[in-house]
Amino acid sequence: MKHHSILRVVSKLLIPPIILYALYVQWHGDYGPGGGFQAGVVFAVAFILYALVYGVDEMMRILPPRLLHALAGIGVLIYAGTGVVTMLLGENFLGYNVLAHDPKHGQEWGIIVVELGVGITVASVMMSIFIAFACHNPPIKDEEW
Amino acid sequence: MTNHPNGKTEGMPPLARLLSGFDKPRNVTRLFYLLLAVCIALGLADFLYHKHGYFAVEEFPAIYGLFGFVAYAAVIFLAKGLRLIIRRPEDYYEPFAIDTEDERAAGSDPEATGGKPHA
Amino acid sequence: MLDIIVTNLPALQVVVPLVAAPVCAMLGRGDRSWAFATLVSFLTFAISVSLFVAAYGGEPISYEMGGWAPPIGIEYRIDVLNAFVLMIVSGIAALVMPYARRSVASEIPAERQAFFYTAFLLCLTGLLGVTITGDAFNVFVFLEISSLSTYALVASGAWRNKRALTAAYNYLIMGTVGATFFVIGIGMLYMITGTLNMADLAVRIAEHGDSRTLRMGFVFIFIGIGLKLAMFPLHLWLPNAYSFAPSAVTSFIAATATKVAVYVLLRFMFTVFGFDYAFQASTLENVLLPVAIVAMFAASLVAIFQDDLKRMLAYSSIAQIGYMLLGLAFLTHTGLVATIVHLFNHAVTKGALFMVAGCFVLSAGTSSISSLRGVGRDMPWTTAAFVAGGLSLIGLPLTVGFISKWYLVQASLELGWWPVALLIMGSSLLAVIYVWRVVEAAYLQPAPEGVIRREAPLSMLVPAWILVGLSIWFGIDASLTTTAASRAADTLIGSSQILWQE
Amino acid sequence: MPEIGTPALVYMVAALIVPFVRPATLRQILLLAVPVLGLLTFWQLPYGTYGTFNLMNMHVGLMRLDALSYVFGLIFSLAAFLALLYAWHVRDTVQQVATLLYAGAGLGAVFAADLVTLFVFWEGTAIASVFLIWARRTEGAYATGMRYLIMQVGSGVILLAGIVLFYRETGSIAFSRMDLESPATWAIFLAFGIKCAFPLLHNWLQDAYPAATITGTVTLSAFTTKLAVYALARGFPGTELLIYIGATMTLFPVFFAAVENNLRRVLAYSLNNQLGFMVVGVGIGTPLALNGTVAHAFCHILYKALLFMSVGAVMYRTGTSKASELGGLYKSMPLTMIFCVVGAMSISAFPLFSGFISKSLILSASADTGHFFVWLALVVASVGVLEHSGIKIPYFTFFAHDAGHRVKEAPFHMLLAMGITAALCIGLGVFPSLLYGILPYAVDYTPYTVTHVVTQLQLLLFAGLAFAVLIRTGLYPAEIRSVNLDFDWTYRRLLPAALSGVAYLVQGTWRFASRIVMGRVDSLIAGVYRAHGPQGPLARTWPTGSMVLWIAVLLGMTLVLAYI
Structure with missing residues (x-):
């Protein structure tokens, strides 16, 4: 890919806006269209684009699969943890009302945190899947078939 | 008890030595007469006490004794007759019948019989 | 604190394994994740036992997710029936986990075990979620969680036999078809009623009355779940999935996954579609009854000719599912009791048998019946467990299998369908044949020379024997299971209108 | 001891453990402990039904303890102990496990409060006991065992059919008094009859008992048939048909026993004849008669075991139990001879021996109720008993012509088992109140009256005289190796x-x-x-x-x- 200078320059230019857009979708998910699922995918796309242009190894230097797996788990934990916190505060599971002094604020906080968890998980799972396909390092080698 | 007299008593357990004169013909005859005497005495004893029977026939003196004697003889003779009908050679139910198999298989002491070790 | 736990038990039932799954993935090493997952499975079992105790006597427990009231929010609704199923699922999981350590260690490389247990916990989450939820769409979601993780679990058999990958892929395709049918059905229901809550659905369907869309919806849901529960001609995914999956997985999903699907079918038939007796009855009588009877025979016959023990048991499972569907097809109280009792009994029996098969795989390296010759002498306890489980499969008195058959025969006689009763007994004879084939190989044939097979480790034997013990215990004293089943049948009938017209 | 439902459980658990116990001595000790533990489970328990639960809406009771089952439980435990002591030398775990399971099933059946439990243990006795025959490990024993198993399991199957019919008729599976009026009770009756060796259904007994191992026969002689007597006493007391069946049973084996050469088969015929007395007692069904049946079963188990033990000891040392091969053994095995004579005198009902105090109850009961011909048959049968068990067994084994066997006295544990049994036989004969005290009904009976003692002695001694005369005149049938036809x-x-x-x-x-x-x-x-x-x-x-x-x-x- 070294000689595809146009692709490299353009992608370098594109990646920051993509991430920014992903973050926008993420943080406006509570009252506008969007949310963790979409944001996660868009966010992952930025890194996948990077990997396509610069190679998977480069991407894995930033985000090793181990970290991605952990992030996927952490995302779920953030989601479920919110539910547990509301439970501990005396509401039902995922009953956000108690998260702030005002139920409306509570709902907002709750959604944002939950969506964050979703977003992290989706992004890291997307990237994991991409790496799994892109790396020629499957758990079962071709010769073994 | 008519069989080859065996005067030797050595090698026998002490208790057996005590009994060892038992099968001498002279002693067997003595024993027989002793039994006869006891029987007669028992028959006569019926006259000495008041019998409590369930049935009238029991009142007859020595009826139990006579009945025992007759019934015993009857059983023997009937059995002898029966044997004429039902007796068959030992291998009648062959194969797979225990009657002709080595009985030691049932768990005899292998030393004492000098036989082969069995189950 | 205790108060919080008690009020949130229904949520915890699902949340605990759900939260545990990612944690398990992050723990890394095999042993640590195993220990953690085992702990979680015990915890889950404890929760479901307390839920069962709470639901056994009184009213159904209702739990509102996120505090949103039922028709809009998601509701978890626990009555005797699903509390019973929850207990089966989590109980089997709690027994499979201790069993899994040695079995998994021999079948899956150490660095992958953490993910294996993660998938296992997710599968457990899914199955529990399907059972506990009172929301139709939520059923679909959890069904997918359990199915997806099951695909992964089946595929993880690939380290032992590469065909597991193909089996998992086939299962994925077929399972997805089933799930799609199911979601189409739910879509149709939503189209008509505008609600997804089961209780609310029932009310609105009753108000709405009969319509073609509704019937379409019913048929799609019926077929979709039929595939998930391996109803006879739709069973093709099952033998491969069961025989190529790792042993621990097989004993877990064989004992739980299809049972949960049967539960969903019961729930939709009675609680949701309580609207049209004649139509449902005709579907049951003309489709389910023949399908069930054919399953009892065809699958048993196939089992007779199989050489692989796990495969044989898999076909036997299909036949046993035939019994459960048969009880449902009777559409009487006794029939339902038979179905629910068999649900439990078969879970226990088949769980034990697949565990035994796993022991054979561990020690003999294979589960083919011809290579199990003479194994009765090398592995007496394992083989004895198989014999006891096999007796239950046949339905001998003093085993749970007998209790199920007893109720089935009784149900068929109540209706005067004595040919069906005869067929039930006839198919038991087929079970005698395929169980006997194994017993003959294990006890009567000489062991192949030079083969060393050691008795399975205690950690595997004990769970298998616990299940065998249960299958005998509840075969002798069936009062708990039959009473629970009878109450569950009462709830089902009470929640529907279809049987009222009788 | 904690309440554990049924003493059978002790035996079952022990049977599971025994094969794995090493060394052998420890195993023997464990074996001997089992009957003791089993006894302790019900020894001091108040009467009542234990181990009850619901099996598919049927009331099941594992242990019903009342006067009747208590006596049988007691004697079965005792018999199991003695049989196991006698079998101290046996190292064959198959036999040990089979003995435990068999005795356990016998006890379980006796305590069964309902027909289903009875059936389970009923089949249990059949299946466990056949291994005592197969343990001989010859083809003949295998074939015999098969025939035995077919009869026994057949009895179980008929019983099951009867139970199912009975349940459908009455809706109950309680095991209590029944009347012979429906196919159900007839089937149950027939099942009991097979196990009790009713005439024409009896051959399994004479067929199987001589085929078992030496120790196996001792065990076999105690349980199966007495269980059947118990079941009859529980289910069909006072059924008149039983009187005639019983009378026939006392008579016909006498003739077969007289010409039989295999001494263990002679004892099997004699067992059949003794069962006849008990069946008559059940048939009469008065408290006196039932007491007689129970008492006779109690004494019978002891003296029949003693006889089987002594013949077994002879067989153990000489390798044969055929009268034609034996004789003169009193010189080698005097103690065994004495124990055998004690058994012989007990079964012949000499005063001061246990048979005397139990058989008289049945005879008196039959006379009391005016069954003259039955009574007469029983008296003839008593003479017959004297013939084959009282005289033939000891005479041909220990006296008669010396067959030349010079063997050691029986091993110590056998002597000990025989000694204890012999002591019990005499003890019961001398102190009848020991036995009378535990019988199901209050006993108002004095066996030792002048009339009774004198008439009994007359009967026995004159019969003995007849024997002496016949021997001296050479009219007594010689012992010949043969097979005798029977049904x-x-x-x-x-x-x-x-x-x-x-x-x-x-x-x-x-x-x-x-x-x-x-x-x-x-x-x-x-x-x-x-x-x-x-x-x-x-x-x-x-x-x-x-x-x-x-x-x-x-x-x-x-x-x-x-x-x-």
């Missing part, structure tokens, strides 16, 4: 012969028909295999397409149904 001839010879005759006639047709049928069956199996075999269409699982096709078919079918 088993019908199924061991007549039936096979008849079958082969019929088979010959039918063969032609059969061959013709079978060729066609077999052809059909073969093609059917082949067809089934084509469809269901590993390569058959029904076992194909890989094509996803066919699955989708099936979904379509099923969906279509259901939709069509939905729209009709």
Whole structure:
């Protein structure tokens, strides 16, 4: 890919806006269209684009699969943890009302945190899947078939 | 008890030595007469006490004794007759019948019989 | 604190394994994740036992997710029936986990075990979620969680036999078809009623009355779940999935996954579609009854000719599912009791048998019946467990299998369908044949020379024997299971209108 | 001891453990401890029903403790202990486990409060006991065991059929007094009858007991038939039919025993004859008669075990139990001889021996109720008992012509077992109140009256005199190696012969028909295999397409149904 200078320059230019857009979708998910699922995918796309242009190894230097797996788990934990916190505060599971002094604020906080968890998980799972396909390092080698 | 007299008593357990004169013909005859005497005495004893029977026939003196004697003889003779009908050679139910198999298989002491070790 | 736990038990039932799954993935090493997952499975079992105790006597427990009231929010609704199923699922999981350590260690490389247990916990989450939820769409979601993780679990058999990958892929395709049918059905229901809550659905369907869309919806849901529960001609995914999956997985999903699907079918038939007796009855009588009877025979016959023990048991499972569907097809109280009792009994029996098969795989390296010759002498306890489980499969008195058959025969006689009763007994004879084939190989044939097979480790034997013990215990004293089943049948009938017209 | 439902459990658990206990001595000690522990489970328990639960809406009670079952439980435990002590030398775990299971099942059956439990243990005794025969490990023993098993399991199957019918008639499975008025009770009666060796159903007994191992026979003699007597006493007391069945039972074995050469078979016939007394007692059904039955069963188990033990000890040392091969053994085995004579005198009902105090109860009961001919039959049978068990067994074994066996005295543990049993026989004879005190009904009976003692002695001694006379005159039938026909001839010879005759006639047709049928069956199996075999269409699982096709078919079918 070294000689595809146009692709490299353009992608370098594109990646920051993509991430920014992903973050926008993420943080406006509570009252506008969007949310963790979409944001996660868009966010992952930025890194996948990077990997396509610069190679998977480069991407894995930033985000090793181990970290991605952990992030996927952490995302779920953030989601479920919110539910547990509301439970501990005396509401039902995922009953956000108690998260702030005002139920409306509570709902907002709750959604944002939950969506964050979703977003992290989706992004890291997307990237994991991409790496799994892109790396020629499957758990079962071709010769073994 | 008519069989080859065996005067030797050595090698026998002490208790057996005590009994060892038992099968001498002279002693067997003595024993027989002793039994006869006891029987007669028992028959006569019926006259000495008041019998409590369930049935009238029991009142007859020595009826139990006579009945025992007759019934015993009857059983023997009937059995002898029966044997004429039902007796068959030992291998009648062959194969797979225990009657002709080595009985030691049932768990005899292998030393004492000098036989082969069995189950 | 205790108060919080008690009020949130229904949520915890699902949340605990759900939260545990990612944690398990992050723990890394095999042993640590195993220990953690085992702990979680015990915890889950404890929760479901307390839920069962709470639901056994009184009213159904209702739990509102996120505090949103039922028709809009998601509701978890626990009555005797699903509390019973929850207990089966989590109980089997709690027994499979201790069993899994040695079995998994021999079948899956150490660095992958953490993910294996993660998938296992997710599968457990899914199955529990399907059972506990009172929301139709939520059923679909959890069904997918359990199915997806099951695909992964089946595929993880690939380290032992590469065909597991193909089996998992086939299962994925077929399972997805089933799930799609199911979601189409739910879509149709939503189209008509505008609600997804089961209780609310029932009310609105009753108000709405009969319509073609509704019937379409019913048929799609019926077929979709039929595939998930391996109803006879739709069973093709099952033998491969069961025989190529790792042993621990097989004993877990064989004992739980299809049972949960049967539960969903019961729930939709009675609680949701309580609207049209004649139509449902005709579907049951003309489709389910023949399908069930054919399953009892065809699958048993196939089992007779199989050489692989796990495969044989898999076909036997299909036949046993035939019994459960048969009880449902009777559409009487006794029939339902038979179905629910068999649900439990078969879970226990088949769980034990697949565990035994796993022991054979561990020690003999294979589960083919011809290579199990003479194994009765090398592995007496394992083989004895198989014999006891096999007796239950046949339905001998003093085993749970007998209790199920007893109720089935009784149900068929109540209706005067004595040919069906005869067929039930006839198919038991087929079970005698395929169980006997194994017993003959294990006890009567000489062991192949030079083969060393050691008795399975205690950690595997004990769970298998616990299940065998249960299958005998509840075969002798069936009062708990039959009473629970009878109450569950009462709830089902009470929640529907279809049987009222009788 | 904690309440554990049924003492059978102790035996079952022990049977599980025993095969794994090493060394052998520890195992023997454990074995001996089992009957003691079993006894402790019900020894001090107040009367009542224990271990009750609901089995599919039927009330099951594992242990019903009342006066009747208590006596039987006691004697069964005692018999199990003595048999195990006698078998101290046996190292064969098959026999040890079988003995435990058999005794346990016997106890379980005696305590069963309901018919289902009874059935389970009833079959248990059958299946466990056959191993005592098979343990001889010869082909003859195997065939005999099979015949025995068929009869015993047949009894169980008939019992089960009876129970099912009974349940359908009455809706209850409680085991209590029944009347012979429906097919159900007749079936149950027949099942009991087979195990009790009723005439024409008796051959399994004479067939099997001589075939078992030496120690096995001792065990066998105690449980099966007495269990049947118990079951009859529980279920059919006062059934008049039983009086005549019992009277026949006391008489006919006498003749067979007189000409039988195998001493263990002689004892089996004698066992049958003794059962007759008990059955008569059940048939009369008055408290006195039932007391007599129970007492006789109690004493009988002891002295019959003693006789089997002494003949067994002789067999253990000499390797044979045939009268024609034995004789003169008192010189080698004097103690065994004395114990044998004690057993012989007990079974012949000499005063001061246990038979005297129990048999008189039944005789008196029959006379009390005015059954003259029955009473007469019993008296004749008593003479017969003297003949084959009282005289023939000890005489031909220990006296008669010396067969030349010079062997050691029986091993110590056998002597000990025999000694204890002999002591019990005499003890019960001398102190009848020991036994009378535990009988189901209050006993108002004095066995030792002048009349009774004198008449009994007359009967026995004059009969003995007859024997002496016959021996001296050479009229007594000599012991000859032979097989004597009995009713088993019908199924061991007549039936096979008849079958082969019929088979010959039918063969032609059969061959013709079978060729066609077999052809059909073969093609059917082949067809089934084509469809269901590993390569058959029904076992194909890989094509996803066919699955989708099936979904379509099923969906279509259901939709069509939905729209009709």
